[in-house]
Amino acid sequence: MLDRSYLATLSISQASRDLAAGKYSAIDLAAAYLDRIKERDGEVHAYLEVFDDVLEQARSADARIQEGKGTSLTGIPFAVKDNILIEGRRAGGASKILEGYRATYDATAIKRLKEEGVVFIGRTNMDEFAMGGSTENSAYGVTRNPHDASRVPGGSSGGSAAAVAMKGALAALGSDTGGSIRQPASFCGVVGLKPTYGAVSRSGLMAMGSSLDQIGPITNTVTDAEIIFKTIAGTDPLDSTTRIPEDFAPHEMPAKLRVGVPRHFLERGVDAAVLENFEASLEKLRALGHSVEDIELPNIRHSLPVYYVLMPAEVSANLARYDGVRYGARREGETILADYAKTRGEGFGPEVRRRILLGTYVLSAGYYDAYYGKALRVRDLIRADFAKAFVGVDLIALPTAPTPAFRIGEKSDPLSMYLEDIFTTPANIAGLPAISLPSGTTNVEGKDLPLGLELMAAPMREDLLFRAGKEFLGEGE
Ligand code: GLN
Secondary structure (H helix, E strand, O other), X not given: OOOHHHHHHOOHHHHHHHHHHOOOOHHHHHHHHHHHHHHHHHHHOOEEEEOOOHHHHHHHHHHHHHOOOOOOOOOOEEEEEOOEOOOOOEOOOOOHHHOOOEOOOOOHHHHHHHHHOOEEEEEEOOOHHHOOOOOOOOOOOOOOEOOEOOEOOOOOOHHHHHHHHOOXXXXXXXXXXXXXXXXXXXXXOOEEEEOOOOOEOOOOEOOOOOOOOEEEEEEOXXXXXXXXXXXXXXXXXXXXXXXXXHHHOOOOOOOOOEEEEOHHHHOOOOOHHHHHHHHXXXXXXXXXXXXXXXXXXXXXHHHHHHHHHHHHHHHHHHHHHOOOOOOOOOOOOOOHHHHHHHHHHHHOOHXXXXXXXXXXXXXXXXXXXXXXXXXXXXXXXHHHHHHHHHHHOOEEEEXXXXXXXXXXXXXXXXXXXXXXXXXXXXXXXXXXXXXEEEEEEEEEOOEEEEEEEEEEEOOOOHHHHHHHHHHHOOOOO
């Protein structure tokens, strides 16, 4: 049997070495995580569902390992955000409108993980259709931060981050449209990677903002994030926005890295403890032999407003498919139009309805040029700023979020919640890869709350994030 305290420091790389050496079986490993979920998830509520065939999956993984056909992911227990499809299983985007819906196919990322023989533990809670930054917008109740149960785990992938942080899974998949992998990773003290736009297929991910969405890993270590990224990334005929095979060729790695800091962007509204921690992180990067310099990104401050025009526009189009006919729940009205109105009015929560209204508004004939068209043009300026900056630096650093985890119910004003995304939305707007690394904690009311360092790189330069991230966290190869 596996001593459960062992899970506290376990990584994918360690577990796969242990499994290959026969130190314990995939069944032992899965059982240890199931035990831990029993112990912790009553309070945390990271999971919407724990699958009933976990041990059977683990048994197949053991058989494969015994045949000598195991890979670094065979038998690894994974949690999956509720907006990523696994064939035959419930998938709901934490929305009532998908009540009873079962996935009819595997997301490409899931298919690739299945080929490695991972063990899917369950599906995790999230903000409804990934709209939010706290997991409070779920139709199935809030998830609590494992470090302080009075606080949110972040969002929208809050269940996935909490599952990894409470040792209720060895790794998780999340999705990131404006920060939903990185911000919960930061609040929960784990690693979260948003890949380059197009590096990972979006096939089988419930669409929120199609020009922004990416699936990515939430893990304990950077090495683990890299293992998962390399497995799920790649060209996919089912997603025409995935990169071509040549784009995945290895790059040259500079001896020391140049890190740019858009200091002008840190002036307002950032928690003092976050700023102090950020300076300490930069010091650490310097101590590792890298250079840190100030850079200008003149339009980065427009990222948040641009995001909150483009994202709702895409949301309003993407969520038109939930009509009560094709998927999930259906409410009958007097006429067919009343069927739609009732299904959508009762099936969607308030934040989703707010964004559909906003999106319909910015796309409407009289306002398209003033809002949507203008936001698209500013998006080009932001992209150009980054392209220019990456001529002079390899990485750009920011805090992941302007605050540590806030209290449940604290940000009831939607605008104050949107401001949480200030440092994460630029990477989505520009399609860049970005990682959140645990960078220490701050003591708030007697609890140590995790903070995160965000590093961004040029498109397809995840290798730079992995290199710097491993050094920052002191991970050997
Ligand atoms: N918090 C952001 C929002 O509410 C990001 C969501 C996401 O990345 N899915 O839109």
